[in-house]
Amino acid sequence: MAIGDYQWLSFKNKRTRERDAKEYEEWAFPYGQRQRDRITELLAQLFPKEEPSMALVCHLTAKELVSRYHDIIDLPEHHDFAMKNMAKDFKKYRRMFHKSETRFVYAALGMADLDITEDLNYPTLEELRAKGAELEILFDRALND
Numbered sequence: 001m002a003i004g005d006y007q008w009l010s011f012k013n014k015r016t017r018e019r020d021a022k023e024y025e026e027w028a029f030p031y032g033q034r035q036r037d038r039i040t041e042l043l044a045q046l047f048p049k050e051e052p053s054m055a056l057v058c059h060l061t062a063k064e065l066v067s068r069y070h071d072i073i074d075l076p077e078h079h080d081f082a083m084k085n086m087a088k089d090f091k092k093y094r095r096m097f098h099k100s101e102t103r104f105v106y107a108a109l110g111m112a113d114l115d116i117t118e119d120l121n122y123p124t125l126e127e128l129r130a131k132g133a134e135l136e137i138l139f140d141r142a143l144n145d
Contacts, residue, residue, distance in 0.1 A: 031118055042109065047105075059109060065089045065090060065093065087139035087140075104139070108135055
């Protein structure tokens with residue numbers, strides 16, 4: 001049973017819940033099932049010991065966290081602010097990720113997923129791991145400055 005299956009406390013009617021689920025699915029996978037399959041394949045390769053559904057939840061959480069700062073992170077005047085707050089957010093959610101160091105790879109994949117186009121040309125596994133290692137250093141630096 002997934003977290004989303006606990007609807008007993010929701011005050012939304014069925015139509016609103018279905019609309020919200022559809023909107024979230026469109027945000028999570030704007031290119032549909034092909035993109036979902038590609039993400040699932042990447043997650044299986046990056047985290048072979050992780051339960052596939054849990055890896056997907058971690059990916060979507062990481063994507064949501066990086067999306068908060070996606071529009072401003074490349075702006076020089078907001079880069080430090082974005083990095084510091086993204087690092088704080090990932091630190092808050094650190095228990096969600098199986099191993100501490102995996103959260104940075106999830107962050108790298110989330111960033112790549114936000115910039116992906118219809119061709120679904122994701123970075124290679126090595127590039128994602130390298131970007132994860134870079135983010136670990138940047139997040140550590142942002143939290144300690």
